[in-house]
Amino acid sequence: MPSAAGLAASAVRPWRRPSGRRLNRKLFGLAMVAPALLLYVVFVIYPLFRGAFVSLYQWDGLSPTMTWFGLRNYKYALEDPVFLLSLRNTFQYAIGVTIVKNVLGLGLAVLLNRKLRGRAFFRTAGFLPVIFSFVVVGVLWSWIFNPTFGLADKLLQSIGLGSLEPGWLSDPHLALWSVMWVDVWKWTGFHMVLYLAALQNVPKELYEAAAIDGAGRWQTFRRVTVPSIRPVIAFSTLLALTGAFVANYDVVYVMTGGGPLNSTQVALTYIVSTTFSAQEVGLANAMSMILFVGVAIIGAVQLAVMTRGREPLR
Amino acid sequence: MHRVQRAAAVVIAVAAALVAAACSNGTISSGSSAPAGAAGPGCRLHMLGEARSSQAEASAWQQVFADFKAKYHCTVVATWQGQFTGVPQLLNEAHLAGQTVDIVTNGTEIWDFVKSGSLMDLTKMVSPYLSRFSPGTVARFTLGGHIWGVPLSVESSSVFFYNATLFHKLGLAAPQTFAQMVHAASVIKAKTSAQPVVEGGKDTWEWPMWYMNAFAQTSGNKSVSDTIAMLDGKQKFTSPASVQAFQDVANFAKDGLLTSSSLATDENGAIAAFIQQKAAIMFDGTWALPLLRAAKPKFQIGVFTFPLVVNTPGVVAQPSGAPEGALSIPSFIPKADLPKADQFIEFATSPPEAAKILATLDPTVPSIAAVPSSSDPLATTLRQNFLPRTIGWLDWMWPSPVTTSVENAIEGVLFNHQTAMQAAQSVQTELSTLRQQQNYTYDFLSGWPKSQWARVEPATVPNIQITH
Numbered sequence: 001m002p003s004a005a006g007l008a009a010s011a012v013r014p015w016r017r018p019s020g021r022r023l024n025r026k027l028f029g030l031a032m033v034a035p036a037l038l039l040y041v042v043f044v045i046y047p048l049f050r051g052a053f054v055s056l057y058q059w060d061g062l063s064p065t066m067t068w069f070g071l072r073n074y075k076y077a078l079e080d081p082v083f084l085l086s087l088r089n090t091f092q093y094a095i096g097v098t099i100v101k102n103v104l105g106l107g108l109a110v111l112l113n114r115k116l117r118g119r120a121f122f123r124t125a126g127f128l129p130v131i132f133s134f135v136v137v138g139v140l141w142s143w144i145f146n147p148t149f150g151l152a153d154k155l156l157q158s159i160g161l162g163s164l165e166p167g168w169l170s171d172p173h174l175a176l177w178s179v180m181w182v183d184v185w186k187w188t189g190f191h192m193v194l195y196l197a198a199l200q201n202v203p204k205e206l207y208e209a210a211a212i213d214g215a216g217r218w219q220t221f222r223r224v225t226v227p228s229i230r231p232v233i234a235f236s237t238l239l240a241l242t243g244a245f246v247a248n249y250d251v252v253y254v255m256t257g258g259g260p261l262n263s264t265q266v267a268l269t270y271i272v273s274t275t276f277s278a279q280e281v282g283l284a285n286a287m288s289m290i291l292f293v294g295v296a297i298i299g300a301v302q303l304a305v306m307t308r309g310r311e312p313l314r
Numbered sequence: 315m316h317r318v319q320r321a322a323a324v325v326i327a328v329a330a331a332l333v334a335a336a337c338s339n340g341t342i343s344s345g346s347s348a349p350a351g352a353a354g355p356g357c358r359l360h361m362l363g364e365a366r367s368s369q370a371e372a373s374a375w376q377q378v379f380a381d382f383k384a385k386y387h388c389t390v391v392a393t394w395q396g397q398f399t400g401v402p403q404l405l406n407e408a409h410l411a412g413q414t415v416d417i418v419t420n421g422t423e424i425w426d427f428v429k430s431g432s433l434m435d436l437t438k439m440v441s442p443y444l445s446r447f448s449p450g451t452v453a454r455f456t457l458g459g460h461i462w463g464v465p466l467s468v469e470s471s472s473v474f475f476y477n478a479t480l481f482h483k484l485g486l487a488a489p490q491t492f493a494q495m496v497h498a499a500s501v502i503k504a505k506t507s508a509q510p511v512v513e514g515g516k517d518t519w520e521w522p523m524w525y526m527n528a529f530a531q532t533s534g535n536k537s538v539s540d541t542i543a544m545l546d547g548k549q550k551f552t553s554p555a556s557v558q559a560f561q562d563v564a565n566f567a568k569d570g571l572l573t574s575s576s577l578a579t580d581e582n583g584a585i586a587a588f589i590q591q592k593a594a595i596m597f598d599g600t601w602a603l604p605l606l607r608a609a610k611p612k613f614q615i616g617v618f619t620f621p622l623v624v625n626t627p628g629v630v631a632q633p634s635g636a637p638e639g640a641l642s643i644p645s646f647i648p649k650a651d652l653p654k655a656d657q658f659i660e661f662a663t664s665p666p667e668a669a670k671i672l673a674t675l676d677p678t679v680p681s682i683a684a685v686p687s688s689s690d691p692l693a694t695t696l697r698q699n700f701l702p703r704t705i706g707w708l709d710w711m712w713p714s715p716v717t718t719s720v721e722n723a724i725e726g727v728l729f730n731h732q733t734a735m736q737a738a739q740s741v742q743t744e745l746s747t748l749r750q751q752q753n754y755t756y757d758f759l760s761g762w763p764k765s766q767w768a769r770v771e772p773a774t775v776p777n778i779q780i781t782h
Contacts, residue, residue: 058752061406062430062646064769076751147575148512148587169516170577172731259518260577260725276403277714279430280752 048292055285061275066282073286082262083287086270087294089176093266094244097183101240102233104184105191110221112192113199123196127189134186134247138254141182145169145255169256172263179255179264183244186251191236198232199225234306241302245295267291357388359654362405363419363639364398367601368608370674378667385661388654390417398639399519402714405432409646416647416655420455420463421639426714428457429758431769434643437461438775439656446663451681454636454706458759463640465681466663466671468601471635471696471704472523475588475606476595478616480506488618492565495621499571502594511571512593514581519709521724522717523597523634524566526708527620529559530632537632541708544745545756551742552735560734562623564727574729585609600696601638604676607690617692619700635704637681645770653776664781713754719744 055073057066077083112123129137144151145168153165168178202225210220226233249268252258258265258273267287275284366372372394379390395404398421408415409432420427427433437460444452447465455463476488481498484505489495499510514520530537532555540556543549550556566572579587581598588596589609596602606615619631641659643652661667665684672680676688678696687697709717719741726732732740748754755761 060430062409062432072751142578145578146583147573147578148509148583148592167574167578170574256578257516257518259516259722260574260729261722261731272403273718276406277426277718279402279406279426279714 051285051288054282055289057282059281060279061281062279069282073283074290076283077286077290082265083267083270085262086258086265086267087291089263089265090245090248090267090291091294092176093180093183093248094241096177097180097187097244098237098240100180100184101188101191102237104188105236106195106233108188108192109195109199110225113196123192126192129186129188130190132186134250135254137182137186138251141178141185142169142255145178170260172261175256175260176264179252182251182255183248187240187243191240194232194236195229198229202228231307234303237306238299238303242295242299245291245298357386357654359388359390359416359651359658360414361390361392361417361419362401362408362415363392363394364396364401364421365394367604368674371671374671374674377670378662381667382658382661386654386657388658390658397517402426402432405644406430409644414648414651415644416651417658418642418644419639420642421467424455424457424462424710425712427642428462429713431645431766433462433770434645434647434652435460435462435767435771436464436643436659439772439778440464440659442780443660443663446665446682446684448679448681448683451637454710455640455642458757460759463642464659464663465637465640466668467638467640467681468672468675468677469635469679469681469701469704470600470638471633471678471700472527472597472599473617473619473633473696473700474511474595474597475602476616476618477508477588477591477613479613480508480591480594481616482614488616489621490618491622492562495571496569498595499569503570506594508592508594509573509575509587510593511566511576511595511597512579512584512587513572513576513597514579514584515576515725516578516580516583518721518725519717520581520598521721522709523599524563524724525559525720526634527631528562528623529556529708530634530705531620531622531624531626531629532556532558532562534626535629535632537708538705538711541711542756545711545713547749551745552738557734557738560723560727560737563724564734565623567728567730572728577725577729599635599638600678600693600700601675603678603690603692603696607676615692617696617700619703630703632703632705633700634707635701636707636710649773652772653778656776657778660778660780666781711756713745713748715748716741716745 054066056069056071058069058073059066108126112119112126116122132140143149147153147165147167147170150168152168153162156162156164166174169175206224206228207220210224215223246268248266249272252264252266252269253272256264258269268291271284271287271291274280274287366375375392379392383389393404398419401419401421405415405418405427418433420433440461448469451465451469452461455461455465478488480502481488484498484501486498486501487494489498502508502510513524526537529540533540534555540549540553544551544553544556567574576584581602584593584596584598585602585605587593589606589611591611591613603615619633622629622631641662643655643659647655662671663682665682668680668682669685672682672685676690676693677685678688678693679701680687687693709720712720723732723737723740726740727734727737745754
């Protein structure tokens with residue numbers, strides 16, 4: 001009969017050295033993710049911590065020494081009216097284009113999911129702007145909006161609205177909306193494709209059941225389509241939102257440079273000019289940290305709201 | 315299978331290690347056996363600057379590089395990118411990324427460049443051949459008695475170009491006063507579909523030229539000394555003369571000369587509008603003249619200087635201007651490269667070589683005295699009538715955030731988003747903020763410690779050949 005101590009000892013699972021095969025498998029897995037992990041650490045994690053570190057110093061980016069500044073850069077950033085305006089513009093830009101891109105993308109996807117003449121052409125045409133670089137798109141639309149030669153004004157003239165001739169990029173009240181439209185034009189096709197893929201995976205039986213129950217088009221869309229593609233809506237919205245927060249530099253820089261009167265100044269353009277024109281690298285890093293925290297909070301809240309009661313996205 | 319996995323793991327690990335090595339500060343040999351700047355087959359100098367104004371100019375630079383290689387056995391590799399306003403950013407990025415830059419073009423923001431310690435003090439290095447530069451041109455790149463760049467460009471000035479053929483047809487003369495200009499604009503609007511004045515204001519660096527020209531007059535032709543006084547804290551941007559300058563600029567929009575379309579038109583767009591006769595007058599710099607000529611407009615081009623906005627006796631219109639660019643040496647140049655970089659600057663600014671570059675710019679006044687000037691009749695007018703009155707760019711003295719603030723202030727007053735006083739106050743606030751937050755001082759050089767000077771002065775002045 002085994003002793004109590006012996007039983008206790010046998011109950012505890014002894015540590016076993018992993019077999020050579022298991023170790024190899026683990027090492028192989030690590031080696032496989034190592035390049036991506038290394039790049040992620042070098043280009044994302046390290047700059048994030050380095051940026052947080054530099055934000056506590058006064059530094060022009062060139063001097064060999066940095067001067068300890070504590071939290072003063074954060075104070076100065078939050079007191080800077082142009083930075084606050086650029087944050088407001090960034091949020092307006094990000095939230096505005098996210099809503100419009102997704103609504104238009106979903107609308108187009110629903111339309112192009114039906115049997116339609118020339119469907120393949122419209123799908124391709126809708127996606128085409130996605131493959132252009134933002135610089136090309138920005139230059140293209142700058143010329144369309146040009147007050148002297150632009151097609152936009154010519155179009156208005158041709159339909160008898162020539163007297164309007166809005167300052168697409170010169171009116172401080174309109175310029176940001178014009179730039180936002182360009183973002184929407186470029187990315188709607190991408191979201192359309194996401195939604196098309198999702199719509200094609202909705203079981204047909206659900207639509208048949210809804211039809212039998214006498215549901216109309218709107219009811220079917222609201223009660224069947226939307227719940228079925230909800231994870232994709234969450235994913236697409238998150239993608240659009242975070243993208244709009246951090247990928248608006250090119251289009252703003254090319255189209256307006258942040259002007260007129262800072263009306264299209266977004267956080268990224270202002271951070272870049274603070275870094276390289278004003279050479280206040282510490283201050284610019286403090287601004288980056290503030291933007292990072294803002295985007296992280298919004299992204300987390302948005303994800304939590306849109307996946308409430310659902311399996312989290314993996 | 316396991317062997318394949320193991321081999322794949324080893325390959326990936328080595329690749330990752332190589333990536334890590336490439337990202338480190340360690341240097342990777344480019345295959346050359348000699349140090350970068352030392353003479354010999356491996357000698358290589360890196361030059362950074364804004365995009366050249368034309369293919370012809372870029373080719374001329376290549377010719378100079380080839381001549382330098384033939385004589386000194388050293389290759390010059392140039393990176394031409396963006397506009398002159400972006401060069402400080404490019405230099406800063408190169409420095410932060412650990413890239414080698416031996417020579418940099420310096421077309422603006424001399425104050426910022428020097429303040430950040432980015433440039434090497436060239437005073438002792440260029441003194442043996444200073445006499446080759448046109449009078450006054452080196453002074454634009456001199457701060458605190460030290461030379462930070464030598465000009466290899468054209469002396470420029472801010473002017474109004476106008477459609478002389480149209481003016482003649484409408485019975486108009488080139489305006490000399492603001493009232494005459496308003497009259498000309500009203501005739502142009504009444505009798506043609508062209509807009510009176512176009513400005514490439516989307517390139518925001520154009521706007522401060524309006525303030526500089528107006529302030530030159532409202533300050534009683536003391537705008538340079540008054541600006542230094544403002545930056546020294548002895549005067550303010552809210553002084554009556556400065557506020558009046560903002561108001562005088564605002565009047566160009568208020569009186570119908572300038573429309574808000576200029577906010578969305580860049581310099582090239584403005585030139586296109588002028589060439590295509592969609593605008594009768596264009597405000598720009600003399601550097602635009604070769605571009606205008608190259609476009610072969612179907613009309614005669616005329617020039618006039620900023621109109622008189624004051625009636626003060628003795629006060630004259632003083633356009634702002636300066637040589638468009640200089641060659642400088644970054645303070646972070648590798649020590650071994652300094653002799654060859656110094657030699658290259660001497661070589662490129664020598665009259666035979668400089669002539670190759672400047673000829674492509676059709677120079678009104680070349681910065682190298684022995685290089686022939688343009689024979690364009692308009693250039694002769696500019697040379698004789700305008701350039702002698704030209705004063706330096708004020709934005710070369712302003713710290714960069716103040717320049718940005720002036721740009722915004724001009725946009726604000728022109729299109730009724732700010733009063734002249736509010737505009738002036740916004741610039742003053744920016745300057746005060748700089749003083750408070752960044753300890754800004756205009757005369758920063760006098761406070762530099764020895765360690766700072768050691769960073770920007772050559773340990774020994776290289777012994778170079780002087781081309782005679």
